Amino acid sequence: MRLAISLTVASIVVIAAAHAAQAPQKSSGAVTETARVVVIEIPVHVVDKNGQPVRGLSAADFELTDDGKKAEISGVEVIDLNRVVAAAPAAKDPFPEAPPPAARRHWLLVFDFSYSSMNGLLRAREGARGFVRTGMKENDLAAVATFSVDTGWKLLVNFTRDRVQLDRAVETLGFPSAGSRTTDPLAFAFFQPTAAGAPASNAGQNETDQVARENIQDAQRMAQSASDDRARG
Known part of the structure; x- marks a missing residue:
């Protein structure tokens, strides 16, 4: 409010x-x-x-x-963050009223590859996925990022209401997904998650989890190696 x-x-x-x-008056005698x-x-x-x-x-x-x-x-x-903005008729107002940006809730989802356990990261990813699909309000903004001592801070998706990109970023954590290996770290932005945020099939989800597990393990090994090098140097 x-x-x-x-x-x-x-x-x-x-x-x-x-x-x-x-103030001095003008020569014309007018007073302002x-x-x-x-x-x-x-x-x-x-x-x-x-x-x-x-x-x-x-x-x-x-x-x-x-x-x-x-x-x-x-x-x-009055600004009610729980109010769902109804689409106005296109002929009258193509831009429905929305709360100002400062009144919106901002959520930053950060995954730490260096100091989190494998199971902890997978649980965090599952919780973040559920939040993006069902927990975000209509006017909430969220961003997804990762951190490791080896690669530093990476912003995968900036603050947005687009749950499609948020869901994909949380699902892949910026790594290539199974069956779509690519060198583009933002490739997830061009993939559609399951329709309407519905859970993926067990087979597909297990495959994605396995790929994520392997990628996280690689990132943690790289971080540990970098830490050892600094300790020796």
Whole structure:
């Protein structure tokens, strides 16, 4: 929820007008006066005792003070992250209203190849896959990245709502998948995951898991070798 308020508007206007009045007058004898109004936005999150968001609020439900003095609230804009944006008719508005980027939740899914166990990485990948397919809200943004001491930080997918690319990045972790070996680390961006995020077949999933396991093992061996070289050097 974002709360837009107007603070000390009267004093600001008076000061600005007084300053303008003291300015030298033009030769034509005309006097120019300017006034400035400052609107301050204050983000407010309203929840009940159970941590659930409180809906249906208006400006009348809030009270704002500035140095102990009651200040005017010019308006309240409600942003509900659980609200699904309905597609507007193309003839009227081809761009349906959506929350501003700052109000969206951002999720960064990072997989550490150097300091995580094999089983831990596979469990993390399975949990991330479930989150991408069923846990993300309509307006959430997510990104997928990997890290190892050998190759460093790699951003596989930048923040996006595209669950197709997110799902594929989590599934392959940036490695070539079974049956589609390629040197392009972003090849997953051109593959479609299972329809509507449905689970893959057992055979296909087992094959993908095996490839991921082998790739992670290779990455961990490379990281360990690099660590040993640094220790000896």
